[in-house]
Amino acid sequence: MKTASSDSRTETDFSETEAAFATFIRRLIQDAATLRAIDSGEVDAILDPVSGRAILLPEAREALRQSEVPTNQVLATLPREEYQRLRAGLELVTLTFGDVLHEPGELIQHIYFPNEGLLVSLLTLVQDRMGLEIGLVGSEGMVGLPVAQGIDTSSVRAVVQGTGTALRMESSQFRQALETSPALQRTLHRYTYALIAQITQTAACSRFHQVEARLARWLLMASDRLQSNSIHFTQEWLADLLGVRRVGVTLAASALQQQRLIQYSRGNITILDREGLKASACECYQKIKDIFDRA
Amino acid sequence: MRRKPIVIPSDSAAVTAAVVMRLYVVGGAPNSVQALANLEAICQRQLKGSYQLEVVDVLEQPLRALADGVIVTPSLIKLSPLPAAQIVGNLSDKSKVQRALGLEEKIW
Ligand SMILES: [Zn+2]
Numbered sequence: 365m366k367t368a369s370s371d372s373r374t375e376t377d378f379s380e381t382e383a384a385f386a387t388f389i390r391r392l393i394q395d396a397a398t399l400r401a402i403d404s405g406e407v408d409a410i411l412d413p414v415s416g417r418a419i420l421l422p423e424a425r426e427a428l429r430q431s432e433v434p435t436n437q438v439l440a441t442l443p444r445e446e447y448q449r450l451r452a453g454l455e456l457v458t459l460t461f462g463d464v465l466h467e468p469g470e471l472i473q474h475i476y477f478p479n480e481g482l483l484v485s486l487l488t489l490v491q492d493r494m495g496l497e498i499g500l501v502g503s504e505g506m507v508g509l510p511v512a513q514g515i516d517t518s519s520v521r522a523v524v525q526g527t528g529t530a531l532r533m534e535s536s537q538f539r540q541a542l543e544t545s546p547a548l549q550r551t552l553h554r555y556t557y558a559l560i561a562q563i564t565q566t567a568a569c570s571r572f573h574q575v576e577a578r579l580a581r582w583l584l585m586a587s588d589r590l591q592s593n594s595i596h597f598t599q600e601w602l603a604d605l606l607g608v609r610r611v612g613v614t615l616a617a618s619a620l621q622q623q624r625l626i627q628y629s630r631g632n633i634t635i636l637d638r639e640g641l642k643a644s645a646c647e648c649y650q651k652i653k654d655i656f657d658r659a
Numbered sequence: 660m661r662r663k664p665i666v667i668p669s670d671s672a673a674v675t676a677a678v679v680m681r682l683y684v685v686g687g688a689p690n691s692v693q694a695l696a697n698l699e700a701i702c703q704r705q706l707k708g709s710y711q712l713e714v715v716d717v718l719e720q721p722l723r724a725l726a727d728g729v730i731v732t733p734s735l736i737k738l739s740p741l742p743a744a745q746i747v748g749n750l751s752d753k754s755k756v757q758r759a760l761g762l763e764e765k766i767w
Pocket of ligand 1: 570647
């Protein structure tokens with residue numbers, strides 16, 4: 365350090381620590397592929413066989429620290445003090461495609477606040493088949509709403525779409541926390557109202573609207589909740605969610621693609637023209653959105 | 660939730676032996692999230708009917724990782740079919756993952 369400022373010492377200390385850490389890593393790891401992965405920034409943590417613990421690399425540590433600020437909007441609206449109280453009981457979990465959070469008729473063990481980028485489908489099951497989607501929850505909401513109403517079993521299957529994180533809490537703990545958190549109660553009352561409206565509208569939609577318009581609606585809803593124009597899914601999965609045959613989804617997707625509203629490739633859909641897609645969607649999209657915006 | 664293996668039942672089209680994998684991660688850390696997403700994409704396309712994936716968070720179960728010879732995360736281990744294979748990093752190199760899993764190198 366050439367500058368003789370007062371903080372040059374701490375900087376030196378810091379780089380010495382970094383250098384020592386790098387040496388430690390190199391002594392620990394002799395495998396070339398592993399070292400390459402570390403050098404290219406593809407590693408989150410190193411396991412120390414001596415202490416038997418995982419040591420987080422700086423970037424991973426920073427990311428985890430930042431994720432302590434919730435991107436879930438229910439939690440984000442809470443006064444700081446209320447959130448701090450809740451936080452002790454919240455656990456950050458990574459969820460992946462297909463994870464089942466709740467099953468119909470089964471106890472709700474945890475409630476989940478999805479962070480940005482995670483989508484959860486609420487399905488009703490028909491004859492044990494993969495069910496029809498009746499609701500879609502993203503970072504605007506919470507999964508396990510019955511618990512807030514004092515009901516401890518689920519009436520739906522809640523399935524994760526894509527990969528992302530959520531903050532979860534044990535149901536019993538959540539119920540207690542809710543009693544002492546008036547702001548959370550108010551937020552969840554509004555969210556409950558909006559979700560019921562979404563479910564009602566979705567039921568009508570499944571019965572009366574065409575596949576293409578429903579697919580457009582679903583893509584817009586998913587994109588709103590993911591805050592992204594790019595959505596990953598398979599056609600089989602979407603066909604199940606919409607309760608139609610796969611060929612129906614294929615035809616609808618290619619029709620939307622021909623109108624240059626979306627681009628579909630490799631299980632990824634990119635929305636090219638949002639306004640155009642809105643025009644193709646059934647009225648349900650706007651109705652549901654208005655209710656959520658007002659709630 | 661994340662310690663529960665994701666078991667996708669095999670459908671009639673795919674009667675090949677199931678690929679059994681274990682992915683060691685740090686829940687919520689960027690490379691781990693990335694690795695999961697990348698692996699998922701490959702599995703959904705190429706292992707449709709038959710794979711088992713267990714995701715283990717090393718902040719919760721570091722000793723399991725060490726017992727498996729894992730020294731960094733994310734690390735993917737293919738346990739079966741033999742030979743076992745291990746691959747580290749965020750699994751963004753698709754062909755490397757396909758090779759490690761013994762899959763055809765497909766470009767989608
Ligand atoms: Zn509709």
